[in-house]
Amino acid sequence: PEKLHYTLLNLERLQDVPAGTVVNPQYLLESGILRRINGLVKVLGRGELSQSITVQAHAFSEAAREKIEALGGKAEVL
Numbered sequence: 001p002e003k004l005h006y007t008l009l010n011l012e013r014l015q016d017v018p019a020g021t022v023v024n025p026q027y028l029l030e031s032g033i034l035r036r037i038n039g040l041v042k043v044l045g046r047g048e049l050s051q052s053i054t055v056q057a058h059a060f061s062e063a064a065r066e067k068i069e070a071l072g073g074k075a076e077v078l
Helices: 027-028 062-069
Strands: 004-012 040-044 054-057 074-077
Touching: 040 054, 040 062, 062 074
Parallel strands: 004 040, 054 074
Antiparallel strands: none
16 A cells, blocks of 8 residues: 655644634645645644634644644544
């Protein structure tokens, strides 16, 4: 099987995203949070969030999913 390549994104990079925003790969590129995406996006749990947002990515660590959902946000797998 072919190995999947992930662009890794820690929650700390999403700290300044306005509450209620839907964060997806296109948003990450357009907002400059990521300069390029190599393959799929995986969200990791380093850092804290203080707002409720919806994050759409290809994979989430358990810690990232818990932190997003604890604030009433959503972690949606693409």
